Amino acid sequence: MFSVAQKLKLYRASLCHWNRDQFQGKHREIQQLKIKLEEIYENPQIEENCQNEQFILNRLKDLWNREESYWKQRSRIQWLIEGDRNTRFFHVSTIQRRHRNSIVKLQKVDDEEIKRIVFDLGGLKSPGSDGFPGLFYQRSSDVVENDICIAVQSFFASRLKPMMDALISVDQTAFIPHRSIQDNIVIAHEALSCLISKAHQDGFLKGIQLARRTPALTNSLFADDILLFGRVTRAEAMATMDIISKYSTASGQQVNVHKSSIFFSKRTPGRSKTPALNFLKEKIEAKTQSLKQKLLSQEGRETLIKVVLCAIPMYTMSILKLPKNFCSQLNSLVANFWWGKLDQERKMHWISWKSTSKLKSKGGMGFKDFELLNLACLAKQSWRLINHPNSLWARVIKGLYFPNSSFWNASASKKNKSWIWQSLLASRDVLKEGFRHNIGDGSDTLAWFDPWIPLIPKFRVNHLAHCSTNINKVANLIDHTSLKWKMDLIDNLFEEEVAQAIKLIPIAPMGSSDTYVWHFDSSGNYSVKSRYRFLVEKQRVSNPQIPSHQWAEPNPQQLAMPLFTMGDSLTQ
Template identity: 25%
Template sequence: MDIGFKGYPFTWKNNQEGQRRIEVRLDRALCTAAWFAMFSNTIVFHELPLDSDHNPLRIEFEGLKSRTKTPFRFDARWLQKEECHEIVNRNWDAVGLCEDRMRKCEKELETWAKQMYQDQNKRLMEIQKRLEEILLNDRADDIIEEEKCLMNELASIWKDEELFWSQRSRINGLQKGDQNTNFFHSSTVHRKQRNKIVSLKDEDGNLFSHRADISSHVTEFYHSFFTKSDRIESSTIQDFPKLVTQELNDEMCIMPTVEEIKAVVFNLGPTKSSGPDGFTGMFIRRFWSRVGPDFCKEVQGFFHTSIMPQGWNDAHIALIPKVQSPEMISQFRPISCCNFRYKIISKILASRMKKWLPGLVSEMKAAFTRGGMIQDNIIILHEILHQFKNHRNGDWDMMIKLDMCKAYDLVDWECLDTILEAYGFLEKWRGWVNACIRTIKFSILLNGSPTESFFPTRGIRQDDTISPFLFILMSNTLSFLIDKALSRGEIRGIKLNQNCPRVSHCLFADDTVIFGKASVNEADHIQRILRHYGEVTGQEINASKSSIFFSKNTPEAIRNLVTNKFGFPPSICHDKYLGVPSEWGRSKKETFQFLLDRMEKKGESWKSLLLSPGGKKVLLKAVIQAIPSYIMSVFLLPLSLTCKMDSILKKFFWSGSMKKKSIHWCNARVLEKPKEEGGVGFRNFHCSTCTYW
């Protein structure tokens, strides 16, 4: 496996300048998974070159050692032990809130588990030693019976180990029946190494390398980032139509029953990342008969008082690198990990809102609404771009593609509450929502250990079940402002033909595209709309990632005037929209080459070398074959491309690599047969893309 690196991304250059300059990463440090398990704090640094065209590598075997205690995590293996059930039952008999009882369970479970697995490791060594002795001696009947017992005990220990590493690997695609302990373990250590933060730089170039300094810098950055700005204006949303009826309010504000709460608990993912309390859904589901009534009582108490129970809304922020070898905190993506018990409340609110959402938002919003499909927006965009390319006469048209900067994180709470009130939601419902978003306590996970906690004053969490629905309602303000300007004749939109309705914009979550006439006057009106939208919601447009595309007949002078007014770069529209290329030329194969690159990258992953043939088959079917499915649902892929995809899949199945030749032991058609007919069950990519058409 590749240990990874910190610092400059390349290790060799050809000492040329301009377009002739070439830089690649040729030098790297490799190790086995077993070695890395022993020296998991190893870090490789790319140093500056002196008289060579290669960068020297500096390897530190200690790295950044954390002396802080890692948070408690409920272990799936404990559910198989009778002692775990006894500990939970004993501590749940105590008087107090769920928070207090869970803390008591946590302390006793940690003490018990530490001693138990120390004893289990000793027992594992004893079993292996005894089995070696048995294999070297004569095999009498009593010895054979002892061997069977020892093998069963050894299999139980191995099953525990596989369950432990599968829980920590975050891998969901592999099924039971194939022991993938090495794969799960390697996935875990590789992810941990990739996400490790050794040092950070601030905007002034100051380097922080000690944990205390990094912790202070990270906490200060996110505390400032989640602090509310002073800009808020509600005048533009006062004439919102009240779309929430009395019937809707009555249904939304019903007290949840025990049956509804139980259905939510067993619908949420039991193995998803836990929050600060460390208890996953599998704990509550397994012990539902014992702990369920108390959780139901506190959940119903929240809906009665609108007061969040103590500790329920605490959350960790995990930092996921957005680039390879990040150097600044802005190059990490913050993902919050909520407590499972909070997710119960959030899921109840989200489930009720989901039913009524389509009637509350614009028909141009397709995200998270029943009947709304992401493919609709893609097809509409491609039809309009096709007209842009062939538009030689008539009015000049333009398309503005907006990128919102940190859309969820910049949501203003006051504005959100004002919008919910404008829709007609009752104060009771808004009180529940405000309790969910305003009582959060964050702490940053720095290399697995939490930093000092803080309270945000703006933003909604991306992993919170209710967040997408709240964001849709808030961003529907933009649809309202655009539709209002369209009705006044301030903007024109686009009409593909006489029988089509006018299309002024397309929205999917925070992806926004606005269509209009390419003129300075219309650009002024759109700018005013975007400025008002930002003032009332706190949203900010990322000008560097936004772009403008013009119809073919638009004069160059008009293009320059409109582009300069917005400050967005002009686009030739080769970028992507909702993960799909906006347009292509004569060769579809070149346009969709990124699918082949993505499949090859997955196949060449070092983790795949640790898979057994059975595990390899499951990985191919669950991951590799799923990569082009989204594109296939929108476009018919060319035969030459699907044949290449089939070749990649078959080659990886037989050799475990994209670069290593091997014997194909049967015809490719045999692999595509169903398992019942003696095949493997791989789908033919050409047949798959044809099924959508």
């Protein structure tokens, strides 16, 4: 490790000398070339002047590209496109990020994985203490590869990743394959909800009634806070404090008394879910109103919206269904930023949000609609609930809401249902549209009720005239000796169209079990991207819009933007 550090130190000194010799004074040269160009424009257009003009323009272009590349590397901004001429933006980004470098932990791996990790580094991300970014190691791998691998191997302990599942408790959900950080949020949410419900059932909490015929209300759980309702008695106050104490001890979370309030009034205003989510709006507003974002070109705004703004609420949208009104507010924030609104200044929106949120292939800008994206993200959580039933959070949810049935048959009218459970139920219908069984031996799939036939609508049999026969499972339709379908039986039981679709399903090798697949992805795994595209297409209205071929190559982005903002006039 010491020898590598010494070599890098010497190489860095050589690079500094080379940089001073080659690039020092480029700003002064740019100014001088601009003056010469103005002099040429003031003189007659003779052949010699034209040649000098072309030479100066080429030199200026080369210097501007070098300057832009320099500030891009200094700012570490990865989501802007080279050639976007956002040099001023890069300069401001550099000033703001100068003190944000960090050291990353590594673990011992073999040479191939070391090389893979090095080439996965962001080329222009913040460099380490040696001052070299990832791009240096990637471009000069043939020189430094051997030294780097030896240094890493000699420094770190043996690899633990293959034993992670055995060593790490099921309570740890982050950074482990097939586990998600949201899992424990769900469990913590349900644990607090159960403590309150049990206290209410045991009579320690009476709650309040909004009217004589309404059920007692004890709590309303939100993303990061809670409303508790109770009578003004010492017993209920003590019961409430006992619940909070138990939850704090178990979770390690503490109540922030400075952000907590208590009201003693019959007319205490209720709290909707929207105020509890305002932190998402504040984060988006902070990104759109900062100084450096105001320096962005239209193309820079587009990239910021897609890469940064749409990612801010993803964590919350993965476990909670946001109110429609709140999603509309988030859409408005993005639309205002896109059309150039600054602070309180108002800007004309030349195209509606429905049009800008369409896919680019359909004539839109491809901006995410937060309501549809929320449903697509929630369906991902439901997919994990179905495919990983033995995970801790899935066992908790099943035990609470459908102990004796499946997720598909779980009742939506169950009392004391939490916000998370309501959100999962909202995504259930979204998931149904692409969920089906992939046939192995057919023993786990009901022939008449489960979705399992890829080439027919909804993947299930609609004609149930023969469902009273002794044919129950798909396994009854397969000859397990020859691994072929029972053609005559299928022809007798199903309509011709359905029968043909069944015969086209390949028979899996013996011993294969039935699995769940997502029909709209070639891998069979649910993806938010494929589900979102499907929802957008489903919501799309058929009013005249800009032709979608405006985004096709070789039409450059600089021309496509003005074409889009010109609106419906292009179709007239």
